[in-house]
Amino acid sequence: MTRKQRRGTLIGVCLAVLMMAVGLVLFALRDSIVFFHTPSDIAEKPVAPGQRFRLGGLVAAGSVKRGEGAKVDFVVTDTLKEIPVTYEGMLPDLFREGQGVVAEGKLTPDGRFVADTVLAKHDETYMPPEVAKALEAKGVKLGKGAYHPAGPVSQ
Amino acid sequence: MIVELGHFALVLALLVAVFQMVVPAWGAYVRDRELMATAEPAALCQLGLLLVAFLSLINAHVTSDFSVANVVANSHSTKPLIYRIAGVWGNHEGSMVLWVLILALFGGAVAAFGRNLPPSLKANVLAVQASIAVAFCLFILLTSNPFLRVDPPPADGNGLNPILQDPALAFHPPFLYTGYVGFSIAYSFAIAALIEGRLDPAWARWVRPWTLLAWMCLTIGIAMGSWWAYYELGWGGWWFWDPVENASFMPWLAGTALLHSSLVMEKRDALKVWTILLAIVTFSLSLMGTFLVRSGVLTSVHAFAVDPRRGVFILAIMTMFTGGGLALYAWRARDLRQGGLFAPISREGALVLNNILLTTACATVLIGTLYPLLLEALTGAKISVGPPYFNMTFGPLMVPLLLALPFGPLLAWKRGDLLGAAQRLMLAGLLAVVVLAMALAGLRRGPILAPFGLALGVFVMVGAVSDLAYRARLGSVPLEEAWRRLKGQPRSAFGSALAHFGAGLLVVGVVATSAYREELILVMQPGEETKIAGYTLAFRGVAPATGPNYRETVGLFDVSRGGEAVTRLEPSKRIYDVPPQPTTEAGIHAAWRGDLYVVLGDAQTGGGFAVRIFFNPLVRCIWIGALLMFFAGAISLSDRRLRVGAPGRARRLLNAAPAE
Numbered sequence: 023m024t025r026k027q028r029r030g031t032l033i034g035v036c037l038a039v040l041m042m043a044v045g046l047v048l049f050a051l052r053d054s055i056v057f058f059h060t061p062s063d064i065a066e067k068p069v070a071p072g073q074r075f076r077l078g079g080l081v082a083a084g085s086v087k088r089g090e091g092a093k094v095d096f097v098v099t100d101t102l103k104e105i106p107v108t109y110e111g112m113l114p115d116l117f118r119e120g121q122g123v124v125a126e127g128k129l130t131p132d133g134r135f136v137a138d139t140v141l142a143k144h145d146e147t148y149m150p151p152e153v154a155k156a157l158e159a160k161g162v163k164l165g166k167g168a169y170h171p172a173g174p175v176s177q
Numbered sequence: 178m179i180v181e182l183g184h185f186a187l188v189l190a191l192l193v194a195v196f197q198m199v200v201p202a203w204g205a206y207v208r209d210r211e212l213m214a215t216a217e218p219a220a221l222c223q224l225g226l227l228l229v230a231f232l233s234l235i236n237a238h239v240t241s242d243f244s245v246a247n248v249v250a251n252s253h254s255t256k257p258l259i260y261r262i263a264g265v266w267g268n269h270e271g272s273m274v275l276w277v278l279i280l281a282l283f284g285g286a287v288a289a290f291g292r293n294l295p296p297s298l299k300a301n302v303l304a305v306q307a308s309i310a311v312a313f314c315l316f317i318l319l320t321s322n323p324f325l326r327v328d329p330p331p332a333d334g335n336g337l338n339p340i341l342q343d344p345a346l347a348f349h350p351p352f353l354y355t356g357y358v359g360f361s362i363a364y365s366f367a368i369a370a371l372i373e374g375r376l377d378p379a380w381a382r383w384v385r386p387w388t389l390l391a392w393m394c395l396t397i398g399i400a401m402g403s404w405w406a407y408y409e410l411g412w413g414g415w416w417f418w419d420p421v422e423n424a425s426f427m428p429w430l431a432g433t434a435l436l437h438s439s440l441v442m443e444k445r446d447a448l449k450v451w452t453i454l455l456a457i458v459t460f461s462l463s464l465m466g467t468f469l470v471r472s473g474v475l476t477s478v479h480a481f482a483v484d485p486r487r488g489v490f491i492l493a494i495m496t497m498f499t500g501g502g503l504a505l506y507a508w509r510a511r512d513l514r515q516g517g518l519f520a521p522i523s524r525e526g527a528l529v530l531n532n533i534l535l536t537t538a539c540a541t542v543l544i545g546t547l548y549p550l551l552l553e554a555l556t557g558a559k560i561s562v563g564p565p566y567f568n569m570t571f572g573p574l575m576v577p578l579l580l581a582l583p584f585g586p587l588l589a590w591k592r593g594d595l596l597g598a599a600q601r602l603m604l605a606g607l608l609a610v611v612v613l614a615m616a617l618a619g620l621r622r623g624p625i626l627a628p629f630g631l632a633l634g635v636f637v638m639v640g641a642v643s644d645l646a647y648r649a650r651l652g653s654v655p656l657e658e659a660w661r662r663l664k665g666q667p668r669s670a671f672g673s674a675l676a677h678f679g680a681g682l683l684v685v686g687v688v689a690t691s692a693y694r695e696e697l698i699l700v701m702q703p704g705e706e707t708k709i710a711g712y713t714l715a716f717r718g719v720a721p722a723t724g725p726n727y728r729e730t731v732g733l734f735d736v737s738r739g740g741e742a743v744t745r746l747e748p749s750k751r752i753y754d755v756p757p758q759p760t761t762e763a764g765i766h767a768a769w770r771g772d773l774y775v776v777l778g779d780a781q782t783g784g785g786f787a788v789r790i791f792f793n794p795l796v797r798c799i800w801i802g803a804l805l806m807f808f809a810g811a812i813s814l815s816d817r818r819l820r821v822g823a824p825g826r827a828r829r830l831l832n833a834a835p836a837e
Contacts, residue, residue: 025518028521039537043537050569051242051545051562092700111410112778113778113779
């Protein structure tokens with residue numbers, strides 16, 4: 023094999039792997055990304071039933087109802103609009119009324135959000151930044167503590 | 178007083194680092210031996226000062242000095258001693274002090290053990306190392322100072338997030354940081370080589386042990402984090418493709434590639450320019466990991482810092498070292514001589530393929546991790562890229578890598594014999610086919626590709642053993658002779674075989690757990706029974722209990738199999754005293770065939786409890802695989818010490834050259 027052929031083989035293999043990777047990435051990015059919306063977003067720009075997305079907001083006070091088995095109903099609100107959510111499974115430790123929550127799932131044709139995942143937070147004073155930001159963008163006033171995991175720290 | 182001493186030591190360390198960054202590099206430039214030699218005491222002095230700073234911070238935490246803001250925010254007087262110590266790096270400020278301390282440890286190790294390095298190379302390496310220390314010391318002092326006092330001091334602290342109060346997590350950050358920061362040595366050596374414009378095979382011999390050490394620690398650090406997430410979070414999974422996990426996984430992928438390419442450089446004096454680039458990229462990814470985790474752009478347990486100044490500061494550091502390194506590379510790489518030639522089918526060729534696939538896989542993970550951040554910055558749309566993306570991109574790229582892996586060590590340098598290698602892998606292939614057939618016939622559920630994944634893992638495992646068997650000429654010489662030959666192999670041969678075996682085992686564990694996991698979510702009344710994976714679980718009710726700093730509700734589950742009692746599992750829901758936060762403790766029965774994993778949920782109306790039960794088949798293989806890789810690294814590392822003579826020869830050669 024000449025030097026040229028060797029280099030050609032190397033470049034060929036590199037290109038093949040890269041093209042495979044680019045193809046996979048484009049394919050995967052088209053099919054497997056999940057958007058994040060608040061209830062107001064849904065009211066402004068409805069999402070088709072059956073399309074997966076993440077719903078973020080606060081768990082409305084007094085809305086959590088336990089159904090049969092491990093089924094739970096609650097309402098996610100951004101204080102302007104709300105969406106009823108059904109979830110079957112274990113709720114994260116820090117799931118509480120009035121606290122921030124992110125649920126992943128699909129809307130049914132009658133406007134109910136069926137979640138298959140409810141995301142856990144790691145800290146009780148902590149609100150997921152996307153929820154906090156989305157709520158602030160909607161003009162909801164949040165206390166300083168909602169953003170910051172630890173209270174009176176750092177200077 | 179001790180706290181002020183620590184603060185003062187940190188400031189002094191910064192000053193020493195500034196000296197160490199400037200003077201030795203200048204000395205190397207003007208070829209002044211005395212100026213170059215200052216790097217060594219400076220590095221050791223910097224290490225000593227940072228050690229004082231770190232120990233004084235530990236002291237403040239251990240003695241619960243609540244006049245220190247950092248202790249107030251992260252500790253509590255009732256916290257057990259080990260978590261008071263671990264709490265030092267369980268928060269942003271303290272973890273950054275640990276970061277620079279480890280950086281200084283590596284710098285000090287180069288100063289102390291690098292006696293056979295050419296003086297100018299050593300001076301430049303330590304200067305680059307010091308420049309990183311300067312950046313991070315400034316970062317700590319300006320934006321995240323752990324030594325600040327509060328006045329008046331409160332009576333008690335806020336406590337440490339209870340899910341972090343865990344033995345695996347106490348040691349996870351030090352290992353992870355040793356991994357991240359260890360790659361700084363490879364980076365410093367790369368930059369020093371670019372500054373000097375000279376690169377010999379001895380360079381790789383100096384860099385390899387450090388890279389290996391960093392890689393080992395990163396491997397075990399990631400494995401510990403994964404293990405912790407598995408048993409502590411109560412989700413039953415061990416890897417979530419969370420951006421924070423990816424942040425540590427990307428340097429691991431690049432570091433694995435670096436480990437293999439530096440092998441080619443050391444043995445064959447080829448791939449030099451590429452290895453330099455990889456060293457820069459690996460450390461840049463480590464810095465990016467620090468940035469992603471510490472800047473608060475990601476939501477997770479790791480995002481301590483949400484202060485935007487910190488994010489901007491780390492971003493600036495990252496840009497400087499990544500951008501500066503790459504710019505220097507673009508400018509100087511041309512001056513480095515390209516190395517030897519080799520045929521595509523050869524050990525070098527196999528290692529190049531390994532590098533192409535690993536770096537490409539790393540790039541796909543990078544895209545998946547950064548895409549949501551970029552999209553949000555550009556369009557404001559909030560998206561998340563979850564496991565489906567990574568499974569679809571990363572998975573397929575691993576298939577050719579694992580298929581080719583067993584061939585690599587069996588090919589000769591320069592020109593390999595693919596047919597010969599294939600013949601030596603007959604047994605591995607045969608066993609893989611047997612496993613495939615058994616899995617296809619026996620396991621009727623799960624994805625169709627899963628049996629192929631299991632077979633691939635077995636192929637890699639048996640392939641690693643075949644490599645050793647071939648080296649010992651097992652089968653073609655008498656047994657005693659083969660044993661003698663095996664004993665005569667260098668330790669690095671055992672190291673690489675064991676690491677590859679561990680990788681195969683890990684693949685088997687990953688595929689089995691992901692594809693054949695069983696899961697039940699149900700409400701159980703006390704006295705009820707349920708069945709999963711051959712086990713029968715009888716729920717006996719719940720009982721209250723108290724721990725040192727928490728109260729809990731414990732669920733009692735008697736587990737039996739085929740009528741015989743196996744164990745009693747006691748998953749619980751805990752409420753910690755300070756901060757008053759609930760956590761879930763899973764009940765796990767670990768066995769070779771798989772883990773039975775029970776999580777106790779909320780009490781339901783009517784006296785029942787929500788219960789989630791998993792059976793995770795062969796999940797143990799994942800951690801044992803990672804552990805084997807760690808030990809494999811240690812075995813290879815112990816081999817290096819036997820070769821002290823080799824770099825010595827290179828030094829005499831370099832000294833003979835007109836250096837001054």
